[in-house]
């Protein structure tokens with residue numbers, strides 16, 4: 001699930017196409033809440049089902065999440081990857097995919113939750129308040145924003161002469177690797193057999 005550019009989605013698609021993701025997994029669908037998300041075009045280019053699920057006027061978050069969950073459930077996913085999904089999910093959605101949702105956030109665990117995390121880290125570094133930031137992949141057990149059990153994290157230095165673009169690029173490279181590595185590790189675990 002992705003809202004924006006989809007570079008992390010692309011990392012997953014590339015790893016999958018190269019055979020370096022795992023032979024136990026394939027991307028079954030890409031869903032975006034935004035019709036202009038580049039992620040949808042990337043999915044189409046890769047020959048993967050891509051769906052725009054837009055919020056209708058006056059639709060509340062619970063109603064939207066119910067509709068979203070129905071659509072996602074139709075693909076019977078074993079893993080739901082939030083790769084730049086910019087809407088906060090409600091319990092309505094999360095409870096349908098217990099233990100299956102993971103999220104990527106461009107900050108260290110417990111830091112800079114919410115939007116513009118890279119920019120905020122960079123501004124804090126400019127102000128002399130930090131010298132590093134990070135990336136994490138975590139499970140999404142509830143409505144908490146950028147919280148939840150951490151599956152992987154990595155610290156990333158902020159250099160004195162970094163522009164925001166340079167720092168963003170450094171973070172993206174780590175995100176792409178960490179997300180693919182985490183998915184691979186999760187797929188290596190035995191699948192729970194449900195009755």
Ligand code: GRF
Nearest residue numbers: 005006007008084104105106
């Ligand atoms: C990433 O920084 C991710 O951590 C955050 O949104 C961004 C998505 O980037 N949640 P992209 O669309 O995958 O390029």
